[in-house]
Amino acid sequence: MNLSIRIARGRGPGKQPPSRRAGHRPGWGRWLALVLILGGMAGAVLGWPWLRDQSRVAAAYGAKVGCSCHYIAGRPLSDCAKDFEPGMSLVWLTENADTHTITARYALLPGQSASWHSGPGCVLEPWKD
Numbered sequence: 001m002n003l004s005i006r007i008a009r010g011r012g013p014g015k016q017p018p019s020r021r022a023g024h025r026p027g028w029g030r031w032l033a034l035v036l037i038l039g040g041m042a043g044a045v046l047g048w049p050w051l052r053d054q055s056r057v058a059a060a061y062g063a064k065v066g067c068s069c070h071y072i073a074g075r076p077l078s079d080c081a082k083d084f085e086p087g088m089s090l091v092w093l094t095e096n097a098d099t100h101t102i103t104a105r106y107a108l109l110p111g112q113s114a115s116w117h118s119g120p121g122c123v124l125e126p127w128k129d
Contacts, residue, residue, distance in 0.1 A: 051109075052109065054106075055106040055107065055109040055110070056106075056109075056110070056112065056127065058088060058090075058091055058104075058106040059091065059104045059105060059106045059109075059110070059111045059112035060104070060112040060114075060124055060127075061084075061085070061088075061091075061104075062084065062088065062091040062093060062104030062106070062112075063093075063102050063103060063104040063111070063112045063113055063114035063124060064114045064122055064124055065080065065083050065084065066080045066093040066102040066104055066114070067101075067102040067114035067115070067116055067122035068121070068122045069083055070095065070102060071100060071102075071116035071122060072116070072121060072122065077093055077095050077102070080093060081093065090106055090107045091104050091105070091106050092104065092105050099115060100115055100116040100117075101113050101114070101115045101116075101125075102114050102115075102122075112124065112125065112127070113125040
């Protein structure tokens with residue numbers, strides 16, 4: 001008969017695991033995680049108006065540039081993103097050929113449209129709240 005006794009390294013008989021020692025407070029990592037999560041949520045709530053406004057400006061700029069590029073310069077819509085400022089890689093353009101309208105969206109946030117009219121050219125649609 002083969003009997004074996006396993007003793008954990010660093011713990012002799014009578015020693016408890018580190019998380020159960022007297023005076024040791026387990027869970028500080030949980031508190032840190034909770035503080036980081038709550039801080040991130042507070043930052044998102046407080047930063048939402050700024051992010052919404054910045055996305056609105058980026059979409060309006062993209063729509064105006066896309067409309068001018070496509071309807072005035074006659075370039076394909078896929079080529080118009082070359083005219084964007086650096087950092088605008090998250091702006092997507094779509095076209096409604098029936099109404100001569102270009103809509104730009106920044107990431108997954110609400111978009112902005114610009115329409116071509118003979119005379120004034122490309123005009124931004126009113127901001128939607």
